[in-house]
Amino acid sequence: MARTEIASLGEFGLIKHLTEKINLTQPSTKKGVGDDAAVMDFGNKKVLMTTDLLLEGIHFNLEYVPLKHLGYKAAVVNFSDIYAMNGTPTQITVSLGISKRFSVEDIEELYVGLRLACERYHVDLVGGDTCASMTGLTISITCLGTATAKDIVYRNGAKVNDLICVTGNLGTAYMGLQLLERERIANAADPSAAFEGMEYLLERQLKPEARRDIIEQLRESGIKPTAMMDISDGLSSEIKHICHQSGVGCAIYEDKLPIDFKAAELAEEMNLNIVTCALNGGEDYELLFTCDLKDYEKLIPLEDVYLVGHITKPEYGTLLIGRNGEELELKAQGWEAFK
Amino acid sequence: MARTEIASLGEFGLIKHLTEKINLTQPSTKKGVGDDAAVMDFGNKKVLMTTDLLLEGIHFNLEYVPLKHLGYKAAVVNFSDIYAMNGTPTQITVSLGISKRFSVEDIEELYVGLRLACERYHVDLVGGDTCASMTGLTISITCLGTATAKDIVYRNGAKVNDLICVTGNLGTAYMGLQLLERERIANAADPSAAFEGMEYLLERQLKPEARRDIIEQLRESGIKPTAMMDISDGLSSEIKHICHQSGVGCAIYEDKLPIDFKAAELAEEMNLNIVTCALNGGEDYELLFTCDLKDYEKLIPLEDVYLVGHITKPEYGTLLIGRNGEELELKAQGWEAFK
Numbered sequence: 001m002a003r004t005e006i007a008s009l010g011e012f013g014l015i016k017h018l019t020e021k022i023n024l025t026q027p028s029t030k031k032g033v034g035d036d037a038a039v040m041d042f043g044n045k046k047v048l049m050t051t052d053l054l055l056e057g058i059h060f061n062l063e064y065v066p067l068k069h070l071g072y073k074a075a076v077v078n079f080s081d082i083y084a085m086n087g088t089p090t091q092i093t094v095s096l097g098i099s100k101r102f103s104v105e106d107i108e109e110l111y112v113g114l115r116l117a118c119e120r121y122h123v124d125l126v127g128g129d130t131c132a133s134m135t136g137l138t139i140s141i142t143c144l145g146t147a148t149a150k151d152i153v154y155r156n157g158a159k160v161n162d163l164i165c166v167t168g169n170l171g172t173a174y175m176g177l178q179l180l181e182r183e184r185i186a187n188a189a190d191p192s193a194a195f196e197g198m199e200y201l202l203e204r205q206l207k208p209e210a211r212r213d214i215i216e217q218l219r220e221s222g223i224k225p226t227a228m229m230d231i232s233d234g235l236s237s238e239i240k241h242i243c244h245q246s247g248v249g250c251a252i253y254e255d256k257l258p259i260d261f262k263a264a265e266l267a268e269e270m271n272l273n274i275v276t277c278a279l280n281g282g283e284d285y286e287l288l289f290t291c292d293l294k295d296y297e298k299l300i301p302l303e304d305v306y307l308v309g310h311i312t313k314p315e316y317g318t319l320l321i322g323r324n325g326e327e328l329e330l331k332a333q334g335w336e337a338f339k
Numbered sequence: 340m341a342r343t344e345i346a347s348l349g350e351f352g353l354i355k356h357l358t359e360k361i362n363l364t365q366p367s368t369k370k371g372v373g374d375d376a377a378v379m380d381f382g383n384k385k386v387l388m389t390t391d392l393l394l395e396g397i398h399f400n401l402e403y404v405p406l407k408h409l410g411y412k413a414a415v416v417n418f419s420d421i422y423a424m425n426g427t428p429t430q431i432t433v434s435l436g437i438s439k440r441f442s443v444e445d446i447e448e449l450y451v452g453l454r455l456a457c458e459r460y461h462v463d464l465v466g467g468d469t470c471a472s473m474t475g476l477t478i479s480i481t482c483l484g485t486a487t488a489k490d491i492v493y494r495n496g497a498k499v500n501d502l503i504c505v506t507g508n509l510g511t512a513y514m515g516l517q518l519l520e521r522e523r524i525a526n527a528a529d530p531s532a533a534f535e536g537m538e539y540l541l542e543r544q545l546k547p548e549a550r551r552d553i554i555e556q557l558r559e560s561g562i563k564p565t566a567m568m569d570i571s572d573g574l575s576s577e578i579k580h581i582c583h584q585s586g587v588g589c590a591i592y593e594d595k596l597p598i599d600f601k602a603a604e605l606a607e608e609m610n611l612n613i614v615t616c617a618l619n620g621g622e623d624y625e626l627l628f629t630c631d632l633k634d635y636e637k638l639i640p641l642e643d644v645y646l647v648g649h650i651t652k653p654e655y656g657t658l659l660i661g662r663n664g665e666e667l668e669l670k671a672q673g674w675e676a677f678k
Contacts, residue, residue, distance in 0.1 A: 003443075003444060004444065005443070008443075049466060051466060053468045053469075055472050056473075058470060090379070093388060093481060095391070095392035097394045100346075107353070127389065127390060129392045131398070133394050134396040134397060134475070136473070140392055140479035144379065144386075144483075
């Protein structure tokens, strides 16, 4: 039998390859694979469903990630997917594979974080599966949410001349990870001195929040985005998804990218290009959305929402416009997990 | 910090311990942790949700489990949980953690099995997550289903004098596993001779089916079980769950246990007690249900349904009645995965 290395397809290539033969037959299924969450219709409300698998050594390193924070983050990244559909997360199931290295107290810590996230976002933990594992910790979470049909925002609705917006700031979670990695390698007896003043960067990496507040602001302002997703793999990768699925191009302006001052400072210290970090860093769990030009006036007063570019005709491609007006093709580095 | 070994609680003890502090706040959540699936109310229909995590080296051994069968089984065991609530499975999400050992063709094989199961049971695969893994293959599946509120059967409804029924036969999947293990250890160049005539046992282990047919028969006969669950950990373990949650006892008759002839023959050859296998073998994915005594006449004509005992007052405990009338306490050996 032929053998194609998974690395030759990459994660998205593999998913595309595996899912293109799937047929949907249930009348209740409104949207299957291909967006932040699937959409089902069970009556008055649409049901959204999303899932994430986190593996030790791949997605987290317990040398510097406290289990409580890991639990919190594992739940929140799923909520973020539901918000990114303009929905409201309502239930999660949590499956754990646990090796002998972990004690009951360890798993309790993980659950403290899970419960805290659920309480804060008003989500119910409704089930799961718990089993032994040969090596390390495996966390699989599935989240359901609801939305009325007319509110759901997909990735494929961006139109030429739409505005492109992002929330919060970008690259900060990545710089938090760089800091943690640097101190792990330095292996200082007490890394707290190195972390002083950097709490915000660490929090962005270890304990991100889902942007429920933005979804609420958008609703109150009467803005319905034309396309939306959360930024888990980096802005470059995500805007390319939106452009590809919407059949459009984009222009992102380098000088409009929202960047945290501390993150920029640390990047300089570590000899990293902060723009590259902001474009490709990932794990910010901010929202990326496009909206109609006519909503411009409504957008301006929104807190923590930044206009970073606009949608173009597909033939222009997906461009980054540099500080001196130079045009660069956006590259989706994202997570190349299979490399 | 204190350290309690997970093994000291066992799987169910750990789950109980972890979930007793969970509060449910969503009006749409009708049932959380503690049954085969959670129950949500999103309108006309109730939505059922269940999830399973399968880890290489714990739940499956790829030395003798073809990936196609593994995919099929991974989906079907989730469908079985939804049927065990008297519901209809409608959607699944599939998350995979994949190590470098696997090629695209390998994962395609897995998906062939997943798709076959979905097609056969009319279930939509609607999403998932795919990522690299450090070691081995991880499969996490979540399944949604629907049911009307009045049809849902929980584990806590068994009443004194109810009849206890099981479907199909018990211990066969376990004997299939014993056969595979024996041949793996024997390491013969061609094990097909050893497998001749044993195809049914192997199929029970490698490619089980969910008992949709039984659910349909029960509906057509106008029987609504008072309690029901699927047999994944063995009859002893499962009936104890029903008795515990319903606050009742039970008497199971050894001579009523449905046992496959070939399985019994192989058990004798391998010096195993087939009754112990039938009670504790697990992975049969048959249904265990209780129903009111008044449904006796309706039960008799049902195909592949066997009356194995009755529900008693709680003070009698959970008993196995031997062939000579001797009373033994049922022991739930099940999967002691953390030992």
